[in-house]
Amino acid sequence: MPRSASTTDIFSAIAEPRRREILELLAKRGPHQVGSLVALLGLPQPAVSKHLGVLRAVGLVSVIKSGQHRVYRLEAEELKTVLDWTKAFEQYWGSQLDRIKQRAERESERRRSGGSHARGA
Amino acid sequence: MPRSASTTDIFSAIAEPRRREILELLAKRGPHQVGSLVALLGLPQPAVSKHLGVLRAVGLVSVIKSGQHRVYRLEAEELKTVLDWTKAFEQYWGSQLDRIKQRAERESERRRSGGSHARGA
DNA sequence: TTAAGATATTCTCATGAAAGAATATGTCAA
DNA sequence: TTGACATATTCTTTCATGAGAATATCTTAA
Structure with missing residues (x-):
């Protein structure tokens, strides 16, 4: 039997230190667009996008398209x-x-x- | 950089559903020896031993040798x-x-x- | 000492996932 | 439409991990 997927299990999703970091950032400083997160985290953009994808899959963040950007917002209740x-x-x-x-x-x-x-x- | 190891990171340790199950069991019913856990969980003994090993590595459980058995006890503070x-x-x-x-x-x-x-x- | 029982360890296999690089997609401005 | 910018996706490689089977270790009883 395979492991529980981090895209469906919230415990697996927050097992990743960087994803926790992203959540902390969104909590403390409000919604951010991807580029800001990239700058703040010092990670390559694709990495950030991928982590955000996982967090979105479990509902821990939501996205709003704002023109060219996408603004990610924490959905804390999921925790x-x-x-x-x-x-x-x-x-x-x-x-x-x-x-x-x-x-x-x-x-x-x-x-x-x-x-x-x-x-x- | 490698992933965070479930043997050192408590978040990774509890990402495994069976390990959470073990913790719940030890909480609700007190310390147990491995054989009891095997019976209660319906998992093969080596699987249980391995999960207990991970939990022990992060300090979520402690062991006491009691004759032939090993009694595992929840160390809840770690949570x-x-x-x-x-x-x-x-x-x-x-x-x-x-x-x-x-x-x-x-x-x-x-x-x-x-x-x-x-x-x- | 030998045997039986309880538990841990080792090995192999398959899978999932993160990192990294490259590229695709989508959106706005000109 | 073209180009620049923002973000997502794909692909490959690498690695950790859980399952499963086999076996080793340790302890007690005979």
């Missing part, structure tokens, strides 16, 4: 998927006390649902 | 990097009003610092 996924783990770090509470919760949950799964150590 | 990065974008979505405010902030910031960057349309 909600990632934020939500990551946020769900937030409860698993923090203080030792938190962890003890969580363990107790997990275990009572397991008892309630008749758990019988192998547990470590 | 803080991802959470923080994603959270920084949260302000860019939401209501239209929010966006208008943000734009105003960005623009006044730009004026203040003598900005002269190309802007879209």
Whole structure:
């Protein structure tokens, strides 16, 4: 089975450091045309266009044709998927006390649902 | 320049759906030994071991040898990097009003610092 | 020591993707 | 229409990676 494509999976799309850089740029400085991004990133133009293509494919950016240029704009809401996924783990770090509470919760949950799964150590 | 390695970059590590699945499992059900993960995931044992190897390389899981078994435990704090990065974008979505405010902030910031960057349309 | 069980490692294969160079497409101005 | 500019696409090469199969390593029990 092939890997998940970076053109369809948002997690793969943001796995590329340069694409993250592009997103940061669009966030901090608003919409930009390709040429500006090329200048700011110091990457060859085709590289930038290709990265933008991936970001567009997953909906992380949108384009508006403005005459000769194309203006790319961040579509930040798309990152909600990632934020939500990551946020769900937030409860698993923090203080030792938190962890003890969580363990107790997990275990009572397991008892309630008749758990019988192998547990470590 | 080569791609960023999934063994060093946490974003690449979580780009793999099965690795995310493993993390979710370890979160929801606590530490597990490899055999349990194999059973729960329905993947061949070497595949699981390899994914665990990647997760371990970036610090997302830790291992404790327990006799014949190895117990893998989630190290959720490592996801803080991802959470923080994603959270920084949260302000860019939401209501239209929010966006208008943000734009105003960005623009006044730009004026203040003598900005002269190309802007879209 | 030997055997069995649990897990990791190695190897091969196929795929996807990024970099780089070249070129195509599209748009405006003259 | 022609030419200049902005951007996208194509092609090749290189490399990382995941799957799969086989095997090695380590640990405990007999």
